[in-house]
Amino acid sequence: MARAQALFLLAALVFSGHLMAQSPAAVTLVKAGRLLDPRTGNFLAPATVLIEGDKIKQVGSASQIRVAAGAKIIDLGHATLLPGLIDGHTHLLMDVVLQQEAERARHLNGGYVPAQLLAIVESPGKRVLLGAQMAREDLESGITTVRNVGHSGIDGDTELRDAINAGRVPGPRILAAGRKLITQGSYVQNLNPALAEAILKQEFFLINGADSARQAVRENVFHNVDVIKVTAEESLTVPELAAAIEEAHRNHLRVAVHAVDRISIQTAIDAGADSIEHGNDITDKQLKQMRDKGMFFDFTPTSYGHFFTKVFEETIAESLVLRAERLGADERNRQRFNDLAQQVLKSEFVDGSDVSDDQLYSSLVQRVLKSGVKFAAGTDMAWHYPGKTRGQTSVERFPTLHEAGMPSLDVIRAITTNAAEMLGWQDRVGAIEPGRFADLVAVAGDPIADIHELERVRFVMKDGRIVRNDFPAN
Numbered sequence: 001m002a003r004a005q006a007l008f009l010l011a012a013l014v015f016s017g018h019l020m021a022q023s024p025a026a027v028t029l030v031k032a033g034r035l036l037d038p039r040t041g042n043f044l045a046p047a048t049v050l051i052e053g054d055k056i057k058q059v060g061s062a063s064q065i066r067v068a069a070g071a072k073i074i075d076l077g078h079a080t081l082l083p084g085l086i087d088g089h090t091h092l093l094m095d096v097v098l099q100q101e102a103e104r105a106r107h108l109n110g111g112y113v114p115a116q117l118l119a120i121v122e123s124p125g126k127r128v129l130l131g132a133q134m135a136r137e138d139l140e141s142g143i144t145t146v147r148n149v150g151h152s153g154i155d156g157d158t159e160l161r162d163a164i165n166a167g168r169v170p171g172p173r174i175l176a177a178g179r180k181l182i183t184q185g186s187y188v189q190n191l192n193p194a195l196a197e198a199i200l201k202q203e204f205f206l207i208n209g210a211d212s213a214r215q216a217v218r219e220n221v222f223h224n225v226d227v228i229k230v231t232a233e234e235s236l237t238v239p240e241l242a243a244a245i246e247e248a249h250r251n252h253l254r255v256a257v258h259a260v261d262r263i264s265i266q267t268a269i270d271a272g273a274d275s276i277e278h279g280n281d282i283t284d285k286q287l288k289q290m291r292d293k294g295m296f297f298d299f300t301p302t303s304y305g306h307f308f309t310k311v312f313e314e315t316i317a318e319s320l321v322l323r324a325e326r327l328g329a330d331e332r333n334r335q336r337f338n339d340l341a342q343q344v345l346k347s348e349f350v351d352g353s354d355v356s357d358d359q360l361y362s363s364l365v366q367r368v369l370k371s372g373v374k375f376a377a378g379t380d381m382a383w384h385y386p387g388k389t390r391g392q393t394s395v396e397r398f399p400t401l402h403e404a405g406m407p408s409l410d411v412i413r414a415i416t417t418n419a420a421e422m423l424g425w426q427d428r429v430g431a432i433e434p435g436r437f438a439d440l441v442a443v444a445g446d447p448i449a450d451i452h453e454l455e456r457v458r459f460v461m462k463d464g465r466i467v468r469n470d471f472p473a474n
Helices: 002-022 112-121 124-140 157-164 196-201 210-223 238-250 264-272 284-293 309-315 320-338 342-346 357-361 364-371 391-393 399-403 408-416 416-424 449-458
Strands: 027-032 033-039 043-044 047-052 055-060 072-075 080-082 085-090 143-148 173-176 180-182 204-206 229-232 253-258 275-278 296-299 374-377 438-442 459-462 465-469
Touching: 033 047, 047 374, 085 374, 085 391, 085 416, 124 157, 124 391, 124 459, 124 465, 143 416, 157 173, 157 364, 180 210, 180 459, 196 204, 210 238, 229 238, 238 253, 238 264, 238 465, 253 264, 264 275, 264 284, 264 374, 284 296, 296 364, 296 416, 342 459, 374 408, 374 416, 391 449, 391 465, 399 408, 399 449, 408 416, 408 449
Parallel strands: 027 072, 033 080, 085 143, 143 173, 180 204, 180 229, 229 253, 253 275, 275 296, 296 374
Antiparallel strands: 027 047, 033 043, 047 055, 080 438, 438 459, 459 465
């Protein structure tokens, strides 16, 4: 009798589970004054988006879309809809507080290395909880997808990704890189030799030959990463990087390579990287090579403008000497970002006679756009800005690309459709199209006319669920 009752209960549970699985997905209709398609630059006005469950089913005018009774209606009035924003280069498990002036002067790499070491020695649980806060704040500002490229401990970003995917904590969907692959001497130096190996293993994999590069990728694969991140210094060889890339591709993972100077950029190009991060000193010849190979250039305009000076002002009391140094550094960074140094271009010509003034003083942004290379953008955000959330600090970085000469539409493409392609997720995110995840943001104005509208997101939806809606009910 007891066995019969148990079998009946099991059958009932299976049947009820089957009914739940077969129940129709929730239907939502989002209405707005207009919708921007970043791919074409066209607006649909007025716009209606039909959502079933977590996916977009149909996009069109109200007359084109029929909705069954009972559907949830979200009317955003005259707002402009855009796809959820994508941060292609971030560090959610870092929140660096700039150090006091005298302490910064004591370290080779200023404030970043001490902050890195402080993060490494923190409890992994504490660090992931910090990452959860950063992730929530990013999402609330309209960033619905991120590629987290290192500085997360052994498995901090993969665990945070899984918690978000399971609905345990709010945040953007994450492509997690796990531990960075670096060569000896990158990031941190002169550690206590008795502790150095244990400290470094918490954050990095050291490359010392092609075999160790392959093994590092395999270790990250074991932790179920979504992308491989390699930092290329002048000491990294093409065979080492190529081995890591080959192993990553064997496991269907893309490789993002941090490369700033020309030698490291060339190493990344020759080894077959999928994207080059930062790329500040890239030459026109190298941009052409990237274009021909289909590589992505990932802008990271973190230091452009007055960002770090503002953080200093909000964080610590500055001496008059440091303030003057910071203002000078701001101008140098702006010049470096905007203008190609003469020796970089002249090195590509025998006598420099073919170098025009336009070439000498053209901006990095303009050269990338003119080269035809595929590009996206990320914030490289790992910094604490007093009085602002991580999300507010992050979205503030995107308009700086426009200040550096990029048209507003291209800025939006860099953090939507282009970024989705760089991530290999062009069929999932980056556009408001049928079959994509229902990730939407809305602003009150026209982001093409005023790119700073990206800093004033008032509606956020991820997976068909409202995260934030500051528009009045209609």
